[in-house]
Amino acid sequence: MKPADDAAQQALDAVRDSLRDLIDDADTPSSVREALQAEYSDLQTLWQKLEGNELHVAVFGRVSVGKSSLLNALLARNVFATGPLHGVTQRADTDQWTRLGDSAVRVFDTPGIDEIDGQGRERLAAQVARRADLVLFVCDADLTQLEYAALAQLAATHRPLLLILNKADRYHQAERARLLDRLRERTATLLQPEHVLSAAADPRPETVVRIDANGEETESTRPRAPDVAEVAARVSEILEREGLLLSALNAGLYASEVSDTVAARVADIRSTAAQRVIRGYCLGKGLAVAINPVPLTDLAAAAALDVSLVFHLGRIYGLPVTRHEAGRLVGVISLQLAALMGAVWAVHAASSLLKTLSAGLSVTVTALAQGSVAWYATYVIGQVATRYFVNGRSWGPGGPKRAVNDVLSLVDRESILAEARQALTERLRRQRQ
Numbered sequence: 527m528k529p530a531d532d533a534a535q536q537a538l539d540a541v542r543d544s545l546r547d548l549i550d551d552a553d554t555p556s557s558v559r560e561a562l563q564a565e566y567s568d569l570q571t572l573w574q575k576l577e578g579n580e581l582h583v584a585v586f587g588r589v590s591v592g593k594s595s596l597l598n599a600l601l602a603r604n605v606f607a608t609g610p611l612h613g614v615t616q617r618a619d620t621d622q623w624t625r626l627g628d629s630a631v632r633v634f635d636t637p638g639i640d641e642i643d644g645q646g647r648e649r650l651a652a653q654v655a656r657r658a659d660l661v662l663f664v665c666d667a668d669l670t671q672l673e674y675a676a677l678a679q680l681a682a683t684h685r686p687l688l689l690i691l692n693k694a695d696r697y698h699q700a701e702r703a704r705l706l707d708r709l710r711e712r713t714a715t716l717l718q719p720e721h722v723l724s725a726a727a728d729p730r731p732e733t734v735v736r737i738d739a740n741g742e743e744t745e746s747t748r749p750r751a752p753d754v755a756e757v758a759a760r761v762s763e764i765l766e767r768e769g770l771l772l773s774a775l776n777a778g779l780y781a782s783e784v785s786d787t788v789a790a791r792v793a794d795i796r797s798t799a800a801q802r803v804i805r806g807y808c809l810g811k812g813l814a815v816a817i818n819p820v821p822l823t824d825l826a827a828a829a830a831l832d833v834s835l836v837f838h839l840g841r842i843y844g845l846p847v848t849r850h851e852a853g854r855l856v857g858v859i860s861l862q863l864a865a866l867m868g869a870v871w872a873v874h875a876a877s878s879l880l881k882t883l884s885a886g887l888s889v890t891v892t893a894l895a896q897g898s899v900a901w902y903a904t905y906v907i908g909q910v911a912t913r914y915f916v917n918g919r920s921w922g923p924g925g926p927k928r929a930v931n932d933v934l935s936l937v938d939r940e941s942i943l944a945e946a947r948q949a950l951t952e953r954l955r956r957q958r959q
């Protein structure tokens with residue numbers, strides 16, 4: 527093996543393994559897998575492609591330009607349905623073509639880009655671009671606006687791309703040369719000029735005129751063989767030169783895209799679960815504090831609830847902590863909180879005292895105030911702990927002080943307290959009924 531091939535093979539192996547890891551990752555929740563079904567199936571296809579050292583070639587273009595005919599001519603077999611009617615090819619089809627060294631080259635037929643709506647077209651282009659190592663963009667005349675836009679979209683994916691002027695038999699030599707020049711000129715920013723070629727995938731029969739011994743003319747037709755030699759040679763050359771490496775790079779690029787999407791989804795799911803759990807604990811602690819008549823034990827009970835919350839959050843983020851560690855975390859956070867919002871804690875303590883002193887009428891009011899403050903404190907502890915877990919069990923550069931400070935500046939205290947008061951009032955009323 528040449529060193530370059532060696533490097534390509536190494537890249538290929540690395541990408542193939544990372545695809546496998548992504549597909550098999552046991553930490554990915556099944557709900558994420560279900561939501562990203564299409565992506566996972568693409569990953570599986572890409573993995574198989576790399577595993578089998580497959581190279582994929584796809585055609586792209588308007589309906590009836592001869593995409594299916596071109597593939598048949600390249601395969602020298604009539605495997606793809608062709609015809610003058612619109613819509614002969616309904617979906618992306620595949621067939622094995624040939625072998626190039628260690629690689630199996632598979633070709634993909636596609637429906638015409640003018641047969642599907644804009645969104646479907648973009649999806650098709652993205653799908654084709656994702657799995658094709660080489661795209662043959664087929665046209666049969668100068669490019670329409672639609673064709674130009676689709677070609678530009680494909681070129682932007684940096685796949686190797688050939689623009690093929692098919693039905694060359696319909697043009698005289700000079701006319702064909704002019705058309706090719708025109709195409710090269712228009713696509714100069716998208717393609718190299720040598721990547722614009724002509725072909726006759728399914729030429730119409732020739733008319734031959736014979737003059738017999740008596741000088742009489744008879745006209746007959748003679749079938750013409752496809753002329754795709756130039757295209758076939760360019761395809762082989764591109765695939766041989768850069769096929770495997772490109773295939774690995776493309777798959778790697780796609781895998782990292784999917785992996786980012788998966789990470790974002792997982793983060794979303796965790797964040798939703800975390801916020802739900804935090805709210806549950808806020809309510810639990812708010813009620814416990816509001817109802818519990820003995821001020822000192824309600825503080826202890828409250829702290830135990832916060833420890834449970836942190837313990838629970840660690841599990842949601844797949845970073846379980848022991849109760850002891852959770853307790854330590856709550857301690858660190860509470861300390862920062864006390865330092866940063868002494869005033870609020872003072873209210874907490876004062877109302878705790880008030881609850882013992884006041885009797886009868888004021889109990890509900892102070893209990894509510896105290897419960898709301900407890901709710902707020904748990905809310906902040908929950909947010910800070912969430913941050914800590916999102917950061918992979920780290921406070922980040924500024925340490926716990928900065929983390930608590932950041933959360934405090936993001937949280938709208940008044941609205942949290944208002945929410946707490948409302949939820950607690952409702953619960954307390956229901957309890958009294």
Ligand SMILES: Nc1nc2c(ncn2[C@@H]2O[C@H](COP(=O)(O)OP(=O)(O)O)[C@@H](O)[C@H]2O)c(=O)[nH]1
Nearest residue numbers: 590591592593594595608609610693726727728
């Ligand atoms: N004159 C001529 N006709 C062609 C050529 N290639 C394909 N065709 C005809 O164009 C029509 C559409 O071909 P098809 O391959 O089904 O087009 P697709 O819709 O792009 O797949 C068919 O009738 C083909 O016989 C060619 O090189 N020259």
Ligand SMILES: [Mg+2]
Nearest residue numbers: 593594614615
């Ligand atoms: Mg077709």
